[in-house]
Amino acid sequence: MPTGYNGKILRVNLTTGVISEDTPPEIVYRMYMGGSALSSYFLLKEQKPGVDPLGPENKLLFMSSVISGAPLPGLTRYTVAARSPLTGAFGEAEAGGFFGPELKMAGFDGVIVEGRAAKPVYLWIKDGKAEIRDASRIWGKDTGEAERLIREELGDNRIRVAQCGPAGEKLVRYACVVNELKHANGRTGMGAVMGSKNLRAVAARGTTRLSFADPEKVREIGKKVLEILPTSVLAQNLKKFGTPMFVMPLNNSGILPTRNFQKGQFEGAEAICGEKMTDTILVKSEGCYACAVQCKRAVKVEGKYNATPEYGGPEYETVASLGSYCGIDNLAAIAQGNEMCNRYGLDTISVGVCIAFAMELVEKGILTRKDTDEIDLRFGNPDAMLAMIGKIARREGFGNLLAEGVQIAAQKIGKGAEKYAMHIKGQELPMHDPRGKQGLTLSYATSPTGADHIEAPHDTSFLTDGPALKAAKPAGVLEPVSALEMGPQKVRLFTHTQAIWNAFNSLGVCNFAAAPYTAFPLVSLAEAVEAITGWNTSLYELMELGERTVTLARMFNIREGLSSKDDYLPDRLYESLEAGTPREKKFTREDFAKILRLYYEAMGWDPQTGVPTQGRLSFLGLDWLIPKK
């Protein structure tokens, strides 16, 4: 088998217009592989601490991985990263679709964007060449129109476009990056960073066939995975109902976030669930590059509300954030809200949390109708929700305040509003209630990007010796752990599954395609890395990559001034749920401090400060991050 991996990183300075190529040594690819880890590697190596997230000194990275573009299901995600304008911490979000593989086929493992263009531009990358082009014509246009204009201008309908949308242009702090109009690098405001650089889009087209160290083995793994897929109940349900399949189970367990985390059950859950979507507005199931799962939705709505299939359809997070979380049971309105977010380039989770926050402030009498531009911000009002999405994206009136995110908005509002601002490190909470899956407590509190639901798999999967546990065993997850357990066993489960998912975040592996959830066995994933790159590798190396990914991001945050004080839970999550609380006994701040310390220790971090020790940095090959005396 030939060994060795070569890759190129495109470097674009928008201030100077200079475009160049980096060819990192193979060891850099092997240690960091792509995505999250390779991004934080470059940020830590190249960027000085404390830069303005929306200033020209913040670097913006688009990172594929060493395995991206291989014709295997679930390996298609890519990362956008920078210092986050939402949190001031490590900003990073992954998206599926086709952009990552296309970038690889266009000749690059990643793009590092520096500086700020004097006027709106987009970046055009084709077959190893790159060009900065004028974007005046598309500035201000919604994503669909912008994509159409770019393809028209370049004369190729197969160009893949990742763009920030009008919300990014307006520097909405949770503006996302969206590719193919429907796959979002959703979180941490990477769209705002793009907008701040006057970079509206990155367009890529590659006609180069990727070569692999052992193409026969790649085919063999693909065949094996495709044989396993039909045996996965989860994969089948994902195809049928998409990620909104989780609405009813979560509601039944009493942990479907409802009305700004006031409740865990929503009386309108059945009206917005995945089954209902399939029965009513679904046009077809879609998928990402080379994936057979087809969990993506394309929906169509006409009438009072409207949604067109080209913008896809709402994922679970969106159904919950614009639905139960805002008390809204109108699926058509949710579908329209989803489309609006994709048109504007807004993160649906943060949008929903911001709007529900405002709704609760109105309910509690902290805000009046006058404060909210006369919009009737009641829980359950779909028109108010839709109106606010537009106002936020355009930074109009009250929308301008919510465009800052709940943390800043609450500070500006005062009057005790902070109590209702559901965020950690400034990032709005995702649609999973840690009170019923306690592992999320650690996941939310310690995630370097702020509250995040894909820092580790949800611990409900490990209640029994079922398929998830079986699939995770090669990674050392050997025994069932209750979702309500919050002691050493949970720390063991969390650290191990966190390593798996963080390896995914660097490799660009989909959390639904690979273990613990469905069809791509972990050991086969290691074999795939070997067959693609030619490296003599193993799952051990991938697990270490996972820990390295977590540690790099934490080191970035420490450099930016974050500390253990930023590993916390919002007050509300210490309260009992009004409905359907599954928590057996009260979870106190002391309980949290205990588990946090155990987690720090498990990671080889200082038990008090949560700073990775010099020895553990050495273990991970990150001794270049040990502060020089």
Added chain:
Amino acid sequence: MPTGYNGKILRVNLTTGVISEDTPPEIVYRMYMGGSALSSYFLLKEQKPGVDPLGPENKLLFMSSVISGAPLPGLTRYTVAARSPLTGAFGEAEAGGFFGPELKMAGFDGVIVEGRAAKPVYLWIKDGKAEIRDASRIWGKDTGEAERLIREELGDNRIRVAQCGPAGEKLVRYACVVNELKHANGRTGMGAVMGSKNLRAVAARGTTRLSFADPEKVREIGKKVLEILPTSVLAQNLKKFGTPMFVMPLNNSGILPTRNFQKGQFEGAEAICGEKMTDTILVKSEGCYACAVQCKRAVKVEGKYNATPEYGGPEYETVASLGSYCGIDNLAAIAQGNEMCNRYGLDTISVGVCIAFAMELVEKGILTRKDTDEIDLRFGNPDAMLAMIGKIARREGFGNLLAEGVQIAAQKIGKGAEKYAMHIKGQELPMHDPRGKQGLTLSYATSPTGADHIEAPHDTSFLTDGPALKAAKPAGVLEPVSALEMGPQKVRLFTHTQAIWNAFNSLGVCNFAAAPYTAFPLVSLAEAVEAITGWNTSLYELMELGERTVTLARMFNIREGLSSKDDYLPDRLYESLEAGTPREKKFTREDFAKILRLYYEAMGWDPQTGVPTQGRLSFLGLDWLIPKK
């Protein structure tokens, strides 16, 4: 593939004569697998701290592993463990040969021996049944005679016998356990523990065919390994010259321990090296169960000195300890010394270190000829060396003092003798000088069993991107590291290779048959565990087993009162070597303190005390070791 692993542990109480069987749950086998880890698991679970190592409360364990007995090269070693009479710490030593697989085929993964027999006995295990038998007839006999008598008494020449020899009966603190007269569980005095129980031997015979979850896959792996073997230069040299092949390279590098670590080059090296042995006294190359490497020696010497092939031949450690280390260049005498140690059941390393210690004391005028029973203990005197082996084994005169080990002997002698006692935690140093392979500094100082050369592979292997490095890459060892480097990169190398070798110590894998050295690829080893047990496992699990193995032993030692003070180097190792010193700059106590702290941190231990944190115990699934409040 069928899953599940069942195994039985034989429990023998010699005080009461009660014999019983344990059937640990599968999770115990999966977490601990065998050997070192499974032994410390039982000791920590069952044995109270502080028992007299030579008293009836000390339990003695014979531990095979879940993969032992599979027809694959290099998986044949088994462990004998107990609290050590030499160190007071975790006592554990592995041996190859045929005993481990035989025990498995006789129906047991391990034997836990408790109590003390009123009179000499041996244990007879056949096909799932066990019996305590009278050993009066063999008590006091040398190993060859004892083995012959046992086989004769039981009427089966294929019985495998592991025994402590007369030195164990006499409670020599470094008495070993020897099987087939030539394979020794050499270190930490396990033979003395056996002797203290009046247990002279364990005889085993199994006619049961072992079954494997996926026998076809086991065959396939075996075939693959046998294809790789002939391509390994090391494996070929091991067959030709045995482990004494290392004499000349070490001498050439100036780190062949000579005259009690006074020098690193021996003028008589060529006369005792592996090539010389092959040219002169070698009768044949032999091997362990199912192994094709055949690195074991069988030698024959007649004349002034004598050695017979049935006792094998000296390994590298023995050639050095009885040779260069005592300044002796007579290979025939070394061969006789080796046979005497195997007949008496003495650890050749500790014997040589004790004798050379006495030789230096004579040289320095601390001991006189009168003190040494008129034996002419000069460096270079083979007859004095051979005489002392006999006196030590029989605890005669001056031999009775050296039978206590250099630590106790030096304390009793006083007059500054401690300066010349080359031990750590009470165990004599092996035949490798850390001054030329600095990784051994950590290996010797922190090994839970006291100074030990197989705590981790020697870092000289990782000087270049050669075969050792290539083989270790799946375990995260990615870059060449100089043997003289003593910073973060060495900590990374050491912790990773330590995990590999400690996994071997639990699985019973030979350090020469598997990576980093020769033919059994690490990932194939994980596949072998899967094929044999039916577990969906990976190299990740084996690496974690390695860390768990190290941690369990450390927890045992902490319980026995050891602390970071016991992680040290003898003073002499801070001095420059008189000849051939390869160390570039002086290695100071401050340098050692720094690297030790980095190592503690890398392991997730308290940086000051070296105690594993509660969080890291949780990570490893060892939270049952967290002290109860």
